[in-house]
Amino acid sequence: xxxxxxxxxxxxxxxxxxxxxxxxxxxxxxxxxxxYRQDPGKGPEFLFTLYSAGExxxxxxxxxxxxxxxxxxxxxxxxxxxxxxxxxxxxxxxxGFKTIFGAGTRLFVKA
Amino acid sequence: xxxxxxxxxxxxxxxxxxxSLKCEQHLGHNAMYWYKQSAKKPLELMFVYSLEExxxxxxxxxxxxxxCPNSSHLFxxxxxxxxxxxxxxxxxxxxxxxxxxxxxxxxxxxxxxxVL
Numbered sequence: 495x496x497x498x499x500x501x502x503x504x505x506x507x508x509x510x511x512x513x514x515x516x517x518x519x520x521x522x523x524x525x526x527x528x529x530y531r532q533d534p535g536k537g538p539e540f541l542f543t544l545y546s547a548g549e550x551x552x553x554x555x556x557x558x559x560x561x562x563x564x565x566x567x568x569x570x571x572x573x574x575x576x577x578x579x580x581x582x583x584x585x586x587x588x589x590g591f592k593t594i595f596g597a598g599t600r601l602f603v604k605a
Numbered sequence: 606x607x608x609x610x611x612x613x614x615x616x617x618x619x620x621x622x623x624x625s626l627k628c629e630q631h632l633g634h635n636a637m638y639w640y641k642q643s644a645k646k647p648l649e650l651m652f653v654y655s656l657e658e659x660x661x662x663x664x665x666x667x668x669x670x671x672x673c674p675n676s677s678h679l680f681x682x683x684x685x686x687x688x689x690x691x692x693x694x695x696x697x698x699x700x701x702x703x704x705x706x707x708x709x710x711x712x713x714x715x716x717x718x719x720v721l
Contacts, residue, residue: 528709537695537712585708592661593710595648
């Protein structure tokens with residue numbers, strides 16, 4: 495069964511304190527892995543799509559990486575405005591049209 | 606309007622009421638989705654429409670009834686809901702028809718539903 499597990503559940507950082515969020519996945523043939531950012535009371539905002547192991551993508555202070563078993567979202571020198579819930583999701587080659595989401599990591603960045 | 610819009614943004618209803626949620630996408634996409642998001646739980650896929658045809662009904666109770674009159678509009682009709690149905694209901698769209706190239710989904714802001 496396809497599964498996505500995100501850790502930690504919550505992460506508290508000081509401004510400027512770099513860290514990483516983890517997304518572990520079990521899927522029968524990865525079609526793609528997505529990262530989204532979700533602010534309270536809003537819909538998820540698309541960040542990245544990763545297709546194959548070894549791929550990396552960057553956007554401002556965020557960098558997403560992918561291996562055969564997990565993905566990391568690295569946050570370099572975070573700012574308070576980076577505080578949000580970060581969601582990971584996967585699509586499989588055999589899953590048809592289903593996108594499986596993790597429960598998310600709630601990130602708090604304190605000034 | 607740009608992106609994916611949803612109305613209403615907030616809804617309070619009794620268990621005997623009938624209401625509808627509306628979603629509109631302004632991206633020229635071919636697929637639309639309804640998700641349910643409950644506190645501290647992963648997004649749950651409810652329904653998928655591809656080129657206005659329902660292609661997924663993820664074991665959703667019949668008190669939820671979707672409608673997709675065209676590729677830009679999606680409705681979720683609600684009737685005789687239960688308090689446990691209170692959640693954030695999210696609409697999303699993707700460019701390609703389901704089963705095509707990898708479908709990145711773009712989400713609306715959601716409707717916060719409270720069932721009393």
